Amino acid sequence: NSHQLSSVPLQILFYVNGIYYIFYFLATLAMIVYKSEVFSYPDDFLAPDLALLFIMAILEVPRLHLAFCFLRGSKGNLSEEEAPLGLSLVITVGSVILSVYFLVWQTYVLKADVILNALLLFTYGLESVLKVVAIAAFV
Amino acid sequence: PPETRAAARPRSGPAPVTDVAKLCICDLLVAQCDVNCCCDPDCSAADFSLFTTCSVPVVTGDNRLCSQKAAMYSLDVEANPPERIFKLIDQVNPNVFCIHATNYKQALSFSSPQMPTSENFDQLLKEFGSAAFSAEPDSWDMNTDAQNPSDANETYRYEYGVPIHTVDAFLRLPSPVVSSWCSDANPAGFLVNQATKCTRPVSVRKCGNIQAVSMLFYINSGILAVPKSSQMVNITVQSVVVQSLNGMRTLLNGSDVLRLPMILDELCINIVLGVSYHITYTDMGEIIEAAAAFVLGAINKEALSIQQSFEISFTQVNTKPVPLSGNPGYVVGLPVRAGFRPQGYPFPVEILFNTNKYGQLTILQSTSSQDCLAAQGARTPVLFGYNMVSGCKLRTTAAMKCQPLTQTLLDLLKGQTFPEYVASFGNSRAQDVLDWVPITHLQTSEQRIYNTFQSSCQIPISLEIEVKWTKYGSLVNPQARIVNVTATITTTTLKQLPSGRERTIPITSSVVFTDISSPAEPGYKAWPTINVKLPFDFFFPFV
Numbered sequence: 001n002s003h004q005l006s007s008v009p010l011q012i013l014f015y016v017n018g019i020y021y022i023f024y025f026l027a028t029l030a031m032i033v034y035k036s037e038v039f040s041y042p043d044d045f046l047a048p049d050l051a052l053l054f055i056m057a058i059l060e061v062p063r064l065h066l067a068f069c070f071l072r073g074s075k076g077n078l079s080e081e082e083a084p085l086g087l088s089l090v091i092t093v094g095s096v097i098l099s100v101y102f103l104v105w106q107t108y109v110l111k112a113d114v115i116l117n118a119l120l121l122f123t124y125g126l127e128s129v130l131k132v133v134a135i136a137a138f139v
Numbered sequence: 140p141p142e143t144r145a146a147a148r149p150r151s152g153p154a155p156v157t158d159v160a161k162l163c164i165c166d167l168l169v170a171q172c173d174v175n176c177c178c179d180p181d182c183s184a185a186d187f188s189l190f191t192t193c194s195v196p197v198v199t200g201d202n203r204l205c206s207q208k209a210a211m212y213s214l215d216v217e218a219n220p221p222e223r224i225f226k227l228i229d230q231v232n233p234n235v236f237c238i239h240a241t242n243y244k245q246a247l248s249f250s251s252p253q254m255p256t257s258e259n260f261d262q263l264l265k266e267f268g269s270a271a272f273s274a275e276p277d278s279w280d281m282n283t284d285a286q287n288p289s290d291a292n293e294t295y296r297y298e299y300g301v302p303i304h305t306v307d308a309f310l311r312l313p314s315p316v317v318s319s320w321c322s323d324a325n326p327a328g329f330l331v332n333q334a335t336k337c338t339r340p341v342s343v344r345k346c347g348n349i350q351a352v353s354m355l356f357y358i359n360s361g362i363l364a365v366p367k368s369s370q371m372v373n374i375t376v377q378s379v380v381v382q383s384l385n386g387m388r389t390l391l392n393g394s395d396v397l398r399l400p401m402i403l404d405e406l407c408i409n410i411v412l413g414v415s416y417h418i419t420y421t422d423m424g425e426i427i428e429a430a431a432a433f434v435l436g437a438i439n440k441e442a443l444s445i446q447q448s449f450e451i452s453f454t455q456v457n458t459k460p461v462p463l464s465g466n467p468g469y470v471v472g473l474p475v476r477a478g479f480r481p482q483g484y485p486f487p488v489e490i491l492f493n494t495n496k497y498g499q500l501t502i503l504q505s506t507s508s509q510d511c512l513a514a515q516g517a518r519t520p521v522l523f524g525y526n527m528v529s530g531c532k533l534r535t536t537a538a539m540k541c542q543p544l545t546q547t548l549l550d551l552l553k554g555q556t557f558p559e560y561v562a563s564f565g566n567s568r569a570q571d572v573l574d575w576v577p578i579t580h581l582q583t584s585e586q587r588i589y590n591t592f593q594s595s596c597q598i599p600i601s602l603e604i605e606v607k608w609t610k611y612g613s614l615v616n617p618q619a620r621i622v623n624v625t626a627t628i629t630t631t632t633l634k635q636l637p638s639g640r641e642r643t644i645p646i647t648s649s650v651v652f653t654d655i656s657s658p659a660e661p662g663y664k665a666w667p668t669i670n671v672k673l674p675f676d677f678f679f680p681f682v
Contacts, residue, residue: 031236039238040245045243105242106242107242107243108238108241108243109239109240109242110235110236110238111205111234111237111239112235112236114239115235
């Protein structure tokens with residue numbers, strides 16, 4: 001079953017993504033605190049950056065949950081199992097945009113930010129490709 | 140109109156230089172080459188060959204950026220002649236937390252301050268107009284309001300230097316400000332004795348109109364007894380002296396009448412030429428009496444300006460003012476204070492002295508006639524720090540007897556009242572007896588060979604007062620203190636003259652001030668010692 005074959009790398013990727021995202025969130029939060037101490041970071045620039053980071057964290061939870069839903073299998077027929085994956089893909093687009101914000105449009109983009117976000121984007125990209133392949137297997 | 144609108148548009152400051160190749164911080168002299176400044180554009184290759192080092196080797200931007208341009212200047216000393224090397228390189232910051240990009244314009248440079256215009260001036264003044272810029276200026280106002288109620292319960296009093304309040308403003312003591320013209324805005328300070336002289340423009344035509352030459356101007360406003368109170372002290376007229384055009388002064392009796400300027404025979408009379416205020420105060424800082432003594436004069440048609448002199452002095456109530464010669468150390472040029480032990484007391488409890496400050500310690504004053512006996516007791520006060528010599532010539536005849544002559548000469552040299560004690564400080568009080576130095580009297584004879592069986596008489600011919608003083612107190616502000624005063628009388632033998640012959644003997648008196656201060660020893664604070672002691676029962680079980 002092709003759907004079973006493509007799920008192993010996807011499953012590994014989802015686990016890696018989850019762990020990496022926790023690290024990414026904590027690191028970015030720590031770096032924002034560092035920047036606010038070392039640089040001149042007025043409140044009306046700090047607030048959007050923090051808000052978007054928390055929004056990104058909030059989006060990540062359903063995104064990964066839906067993806068795992070697909071893998072663990074659920075009651076219902078195959079056609080219903082596309083839906084969580086598709087929804088997850090849609091949420092991934094939002095996460096990608098937020099990651100691009102942190103890469104390019106943040107108030108202070110440090111080299112560490114560039115590295116973290118580049119890795120995150122790479123992970124998202126790989127994930128999206130595999131999801132598209134998985135969805136295409138149904139259609 | 141367009142010109143005013145163009146003027147109202149805010150001019151911005153010069154644009155900041157951000158190109159590292161054009162930035163040079165050692166270029167201080169305009170259009171001239173600065174020494175050892177390798178980035179100076181005014182230097183030619185010949186100048187560079189004379190440099191020894193580059194004072195500014197690198198010019199970079201903010202080094203927190205990941206990559207930035209840097210201008211490197213160095214001198215190649217191997218070449219002949221030495222030449223300057225300029226390189227523009229990209230410097231890379233290896234730190235992982237270097238700034239890769241920033242979307243916040245003002246992050247890495249100082250913000251340009253706003254240029255004040257007529258629109259934003261009030262807001263800028265409110266924000267930056269005080270001594271400290273606070274983000275919340277309102278909270279500062281609230282604090283001062285909270286303090287005021289507690290101040291209201293405090294009783295006010297005058298302190299040294301505080302301007303003396305009157306009903307409407309301050310007690311004025313006109314004084315010259317930049318030029319010699321009088322300015323009426325100088326307030327008199329409490330306990331600050333002042334004397335000023337300034338010039339006032341006048342004219343006979345405006346006789347009654349110039350306020351500042353009328354007596355009323357100086358006494359019309361009452362002085363407040365304490366600041367911020369309603370208790371008023373009226374300024375009374377103590378005395379009025381009228382000065383005529385040729386300078387002769389007459390004291391008027393019945394000085395209660397207010398004399399205002401008026402025109403009489405083409406002269407303007409009753410013009411105020413001088414005011415002398417005397418303020419009496421209590422030791423609680425309250426003014427209880429104020430008196431003014433006036434000098435009035437007259438001006439004629441040709442006068443364009445007059446000189447006015449103003450004075451203010453303060454006396455504490457129930458005390459007599461004692462003129463000080465220094466506070467506390469003697470001031471050079473002020474008279475040495477001296478006094479007597481009261482009669483009948485074996486141990487002095489108080490020293491009596493003459494309040495006339497020039498009448499305390501005096502020496503003989505030389506007169507133009509140089510004749511001692513015709514001197515009529517002219518004396519001059521001894522001023523601290525001024526060595527003086529004076530003298531006269533005594534003409535003796537055979538008829539003069541020894542004893543009266545000795546007595547006359549002693550009176551001449553020492554004066555009628557030669558004091559017994561000299562104040563060691565300029566402000567020594569009469570009741571501090573230990574602050575007064577007794578005068579030591581010595582007598583020496585001019586002849587070395589002393590014949591005890593002298594039948595001839597010894598007459599004093601010179602008095603030398605030696606005042607030994609020392610510097611007392613701190614190194615940075617030493618005060619002069621008199622330590623010892625010795626009055627030495629030198630006598631000589633009066634040889635008998637054949638009758639009819641005259642002889643002239645020179646008599647001298649002198650005052651010498653000698654500084655006997657020991658060189659100052661600076662005192663250093665002791666090094667702090669570490670005081671380590673174990674507790675008493677540290678070795679408890681064993682000791």
